[in-house]
């Protein structure tokens with residue numbers, strides 16, 4: 166437990182949800198994946214304007230499931246993918262662990278998403294089959310341009326939406342742009358199932374594969390018609406069919422207990438996104454002399470207020486002294502993380518990501534934060550922080 170007065174994150178599970186959950190546990194005996202999971206998946210898919218959603222035990226598992234599902238779909242390992250250098254470590258690592266052919270791409274100085282000019286250049290030389298975006302701190306990438314490039318250069322988009330649940334632009338919600346998208350319901354994200362994540366897609370075949378990959382790669386969960394076809398092909402009898410595996414899988418399932426929480430949390434997305442958007446605007450007003458993450462987003466379900474400072478350690482320490490929690494701007498440049506450098510050389514063309522790595526810091530935004538807390542954070546921050554911009 167932290168002794169910060171102004172925390173980066175606070176729980177969104179309220180008293181009535183806790184009571185409902187404990188009553189439900191007392192009345193029921195079956196807690197592993199079942200009817201509530203299915204209901205949560207259906208409601209989440211609807212919310213994201215997608216056909217299918219699959220509930221898993223974390224956002225990292227969601228990314229892993231997408232990475233493995235796509236390999237099974239193409240029946241090959243070495244798939245060319247562009248990944249964002251400014252992202253979360255488990256946005257990138259599942260693709261690395263599974264042997265994808267990876268290129269990291271620099272971030273935009275505008276929204277910290279992919280730099281679309283550099284993306285077009287890499288499309289000409291590397292010819293990616295997939296491009297992954299992360300909506301850093303809730304700000305949408307320049308999706309209009311990225312979709313245009315995806316048509317021109319024939320790549321599919323994967324969308325890591327773990328920091329942006331509830332953000333939307335021109336009535337299109339984040340998480341609905343990708344061939345597949347991931348969400349995280351970890352404590353401190355927009356909504357929570359304690360731990361948890363979701364994969365969403367409109368692609369029937371990928372969905373079938375991922376449902377199986379989530380549960381060991383077994384046949385049990387897959388569509389009856391597909392299952393029949395496989396049983397004929399591989400001569401599987403009724404008994405053997407209970408433990409037959411058509412894909413290389415994991416166990417990434419969550420439980421009915423977490424799904425029960427998800428079903429009540431999902432109702433709060435709009436209200437939480439509105440509050441986070443309001444707090445983002447308040448920070449922007451007070452910190453206008455500092456670099457502000459501009460956005461292609463009509464409503465920013467802001468995960469935290471990201472900014473750049475020359476003297477990050479001093480700022481961090483001063484905030485801490487005043488019991489204000491802060492963090493570096495997520496993983497900075499993944500290409501500078503020791504886990505990456507142990508295996509790969511430093512990539513030279515990630516200049517913007519390097520600035521984020523060394524100078525990025527983010528400030529608290531959550532549902533319970535008050536205007537006066539934001540005013541206090543900004544007062545302390547402005548007293549000590551020295552602004553820096555990408556091109557200085």
Ligand SMILES: Cc1ncc(COP(=O)(O)O)c(C=O)c1O
Pocket residue numbers: 223224225226252253255256299325326327328349350351361362
């Ligand atoms: C962009 C992004 N992707 C993936 C994850 C992983 O989510 P989880 O913590 O649920 O594994 C996070 C976690 O904060 C994240 O910020």
